[in-house]
Amino acid sequence: MSVRMGIVNLVSVLVLMIEVMASYDPGFQANGLSMNYYLMSCPFADNIVKDTVNEALQSDPSLAAALLRMHFHDCFIEGCDASILIDSTKDNTAEKDSPANLSLRGYEIIDDAKQQLETQCPGVVSCADIVALAARDAVFWGGGPYYDIPKGRKDGRRSKIEDTINLPAPTFNSSELIRTFGQRGFSVQDVVALSGAHTLGVARCSSFKNRLRNFNSTHDVDPELDPNFAKTLSKTCSAGDTAEQPFDATRNTFDNAYYNALLQKAGVLTSDQTLYTTPKTRSIVNGYAMNQAMFFLDFQQAMLKMSLLDVKEGSKGEVRDNCRKIN
Ligand code: HEM
Known part of the structure; x- marks a missing residue:
């Protein structure tokens, strides 16, 4: 009886410890994402994105707005899965060619960061994370707040123009x-x-x-x-x-x-x-x-x-080789 009680107590203590870790450790996140997701696999991922964004914004400050808007339009349609970056093909008209997205800009900044990340740590950092980090860095660059975001989003395999009907219209009350x-x-x-x-x-x-x-x-x-x-x-x-x-x-x-x-x-x-x-x-x-x-x-x-909207985990997504194309 007392041995059983002891085991029950031990289990309760373990559960409590996990709950405490979950609430205090920024590296611990239930949905598969975490603050230090790339700590071992690509430790300089955050810095590579930040440096690429800062360099681009130095020559064209108006791109800060573009990167922030890109993240919103990505997350609102199909979740934060870089579906906004996919180019249309002869069989598929992608989100980016919808009238609501035609004035989006800054895709080449994401391509640039991705290219550098692929050289440093091939096949590791998702395009969805790059978009989320770039938006965060753009806000800070413009004088806004700095906030940390969990990483580990996977890239989606769907990007269809018709889905963009779910973006809010500028005429909304x-x-x-x-x-x-x-x-x-x-x-x-x-x-x-x-x-x-x-x-x-x-x-x-x-x-x-x-x-x-x-x-x-x-x-x-x-x-x-x-x-x-x-x-x-x-x-x-x-x-x-x-x-x-x-x-x-x-x-x-x-x-x-x-x-x-x-x-x-x-x-x-x-x-x-x-x-x-x-x-x-x-x-x-x-x-x-x-x-x-x-x-x-x-x-x-x-x-x-917003950066956690419908994030894809594990086999529900992939890490694209090229942000503009599904693998
Ligand atoms: C509340 C609903 C929203 C509506 C209806 C809306 C609509 C629009 C429209 C119509 C434009 C101008 C597009 C153009 O004429 O080319 C715009 C620009 C912009 N939107 Fe929104 N938006 C909304 C929310 C957001 C959110 C949540 C974000 C980001 C968190 C965002 C970020 C931006 C930025 C930064 C621009 C300027 C883009 C640039 O200068 O290139 N918007 N938005």
């Missing part, structure tokens, strides 16, 4: 945003924090011209748009559908200027300004506009969550 993100496990606070990614980069006229219908007659302009800012947007659009409008005054700096622009009714997309229009999200926007540290904290938590 906050209920539609909350529903779309909620289906993936994101809270209302996550939606507002993640939208803050629009502190970097630009939108093209085609993404916001819905707000300017007949923009010469004030009647049809989106009432949530400041009249002077409406003129700015109209001026941008006079150069055509692909003309670019920065989301805020500091397009290459990761800060809370985006939220302050929303307070001025100077959000670029319907899906931006709606966050200030709706009472449910307005208080969060106000909070981030006043307190950049709070935005940074919530943003990094939401990004970590």
Whole structure:
């Protein structure tokens, strides 16, 4: 009896130890990913990605926005599995050729990092991890928060244009945003924090011209748009559908200027300004506009969550040799 009790106690202690390890050891993660996944197999993986990203951003700072957006568009469709990187073939039109993805850029930065990683540790580091790390490094490069992410994502074998229907549209109102993100496990606070990614980069006229219908007659302009800012947007659009409008005054700096622009009714997309229009999200926007540290904290938590969306483990995925092609 006492021997049996002793074994039961020992097992309980072991279970407790595992639980404690799981909660404290950053190298221990239940879904097959871990912070130090490449510690033995490719110890300089993080550094190789970081150096490649930093070098690219030094010559073109606007690519920070591109890398951040690429990670979002990867994770939201089929999970964070580098499906966004696959090139179309004669038998398959891939995600990247969907209208929602045509303005994505920065693929060559991922190719460059992959090439170096293949020289150092062939067949080890997934393209999905490179995209996630590159986004993290781009945020930090722009002056945003630094956060660690678990690694070990596998690359997917599916990339189909039709799947991109699940990306949120720039015309969405906050209920539609909350529903779309909620289906993936994101809270209302996550939606507002993640939208803050629009502190970097630009939108093209085609993404916001819905707000300017007949923009010469004030009647049809989106009432949530400041009249002077409406003129700015109209001026941008006079150069055509692909003309670019920065989301805020500091397009290459990761800060809370985006939220302050929303307070001025100077959000670029319907899906931006709606966050200030709706009472449910307005208080969060106000909070981030006043307190950049709070935005940074919530943003990094939401990004970590996003970087774990439907990750593929083991035989459900592969480590691609070339990020643009399934093995
Ligand atoms: C909330 C729903 C979202 C919608 C509706 C949305 C939509 C858009 C649209 C339409 C553009 C401009 C594309 C163009 O005109 O070429 C854009 C740009 C961008 N998006 Fe989002 N987005 C959303 C959330 C996110 C999230 C969660 C992230 C990243 C975490 C993100 C990162 C970016 C970045 C950085 C850019 C600028 C890209 C560049 O300058 O190259 N977006 N987004």
